[in-house]
Amino acid sequence: MSGLIEYRGRGAVTPIEAVDRQSIAACRRRLGAAARRWLDASGFEPSRGSAVLIPDDKNGLARVLVGVDPQQPLAALAGLPQQLPAGRYRLAEEGVALDPQLAALGWALGAYRFDRYRKSAAVPAQLVVSRADLNVLKPQIEAVGLVRDLVNTPTEDMGPEQIAQTIKEMARTHRARVKEWVGDALLKANFPTIHAVGRASHRPPRLVEMTWGKATDPKLVLIGKGVCFDTGGLDLKPSAGMRWMKKDMGGSAHAIALASLVMAAKLPVHLTLLVPTVENSVSGNALRPGDVVRTRAGHTVEIDNTDAEGRLILCDALAYAGEQEPDLLVDFATLTGAARVALGPDLPALFTNREPLASGVLEAAEATHDPMWRLPLWRPYHSMLSSYLADFANSGASRHAGAITAxxxxxxxxxxxxPWMHVDVYAWNDSHRPGRPRGGEAQSLRAFFAFLQKRYSKAHRASKPRKRKD
Structure with a gap:
């Protein structure tokens, strides 16, 4: 795992002291006269992300000072792995007190590089941590890296078949079971909308199902939108809107990574992962605006816009999941630009049909510094999806409330x-920031894992009142 290593008490380790405007004076008093002169000459200001290297009297590195915002511990050390000289570092006891796990997590996220197509000779600096912290952080860092890798990979190398292969490899690791319906088998198994969206591509659409755990445990279903590339279909996107559509499978990346965390932690759940995965392409048999599709649930849907395809592949998966009567159903999808307009790129939009779910997952989001924001299921807006010849349409003429209507x-x-939660996630960083490199990004993943850990912990389940048997 890049960036973090276990501390074994051997070799030189350079301390990193976190400072802010309130603590810099005390830091200066601890430094020797020569170090103070160096600090003054450097022009260092303890603003967030600034750093200065303090030499020792043998022209080596004695200490690193880094400016931090105590309210943002995840970002405190995130810029250092790529900024510091290669070597081993540790968080100093002096200075601003930081949560060591959050600081180490930020460091590891900052050390990430996507090097499948371009190798880098530079080696990120390493932070030494305790074995206990490493054991807690390693699965989370690997899960975030998995999301980033999947989303960053171009569609030519990450189509429906490759997503299915990723799930199969994960299933082998955790001894899970995988079933999939491919191409026309979707029609025979009554998944018509998944087939309708993906049939125009030379890569056949598919639904991948992975199951794990004891059948007697509470049933958890995770669903991820797996549109590997979205041209918009016959409602073709302009070139600017199509440029980054390799990331339209970001929902599936989140669901896959969350499933890996659930299995690695051996949470006491009966897990089902469902990933409908397609390319929304253009050809002679492409889905048309004005077509009517009968869904698995029996509803008829008028296709108002072929670029509102994510909800079409999800609706069959959701109906199938509902047939299993789960204890909890969660879906992740890069679903609407409207969510980004409302909340920007960093805040996934959360929707749920249960108040306790909203409070629980938002509490976890705050604790893990993995934010999201709740939007309402404002049911009067159902009228925006009305159709004159079908039960309803997949989108409407109004541009208002697009995330809500979806x-x-x-x-x-x-x-x-x-009980259901829907997360409209961007899964992307438009620009580079410390700990958040440009490209694919995991958003709300750690929050949902913390929420599931609490919901399905043995202590939490034991505290729930048991249903009385008459």
Whole structure:
């Protein structure tokens, strides 16, 4: 795992002291006269992300000072792995007190590089941590790296078949079971909307199902939108809108990574992962605007816009999941530009049909510094998806409330008795920031894992009142 190593008490390790404007004076008093002169000459200011290397009297490195915002511990050390000389470092006891796990996590996220197509000779600096911290952080860092790798990989190398292969490899690691429906088998198994969206591509559409765990445990279903590339279909996107559509499978990357965390932690759940995965392409048999598709749930849907395809492949998966009567159903999707307009690139939009779910996952988001924001399922907006010849349309003429109407469309396919959460996630960094390199990004992943850990911990389950048997 790049960036973090276990501390074994051997070899030189350079301390990193976190400072801010309140603590810099005390830091200066601890330094020797020569170090103070060096600090003054450097012009160092303890603003967030600034750093200065303090030499020792043998022209070596004695200490690193880094400016931090104590309210953002995840970002405190995130810029250092690529900035510092190669070597081993540790978080100093002096200076601003930081949560060591969050600081180390930020360091590891900053050490990430996607090197499948271009290798780099530079080696990120390493932070030494305790074995206990490493054991906690390693699965999370690997899961974030998995999301980033999957989203960053171009569609030529990450089509529906490759997503299915990723799931199969994960299943072998954790002794899970995989089933998939490919091409026309989707029609025979009654997944018509997945087939309709993906049939125009030379790469056949598919639905991949992975199951793991004891059947007697609470049933958890995770669903991820796997549109490997989205041209918009016959409602063709302009070139600027199509440029980064390799990331339209970001929802599936999140669901896959979260499933890996659940299995690695051996949470007491009966897990099902569902990934409908397609390319939304253009050819002679492409889905047309104005077509009507009958979904797995029996609803008829008028295709108002072929570029509103994610909700089409998700609705069959949601209906199938609902048939299994899960304890919890969660779907992740790079679904709407409207969510980005409303909340920007860093805040996934959360929708849910249960108040306790919202409070629980938002509490986890705050604790893990993995933010999201709740938007309402405002049911009067159902009228925006009305159709004059089908039960409803997949989108409407109004540009208002696009993220909400998309969530309302999905909700129609979730049984009322099923606790459900939908996450409209961007899965991308438009520019480089410390710990957040440009490209694919995991957003809300750590928050949901923390939420699931709490929800399905043995202590939490034991505290719930048991249903009385008459």
């Amino acid at each position: 969530a309302l469309y999905l909700e129609r396919f979730v049984p009322e008795a099923t």
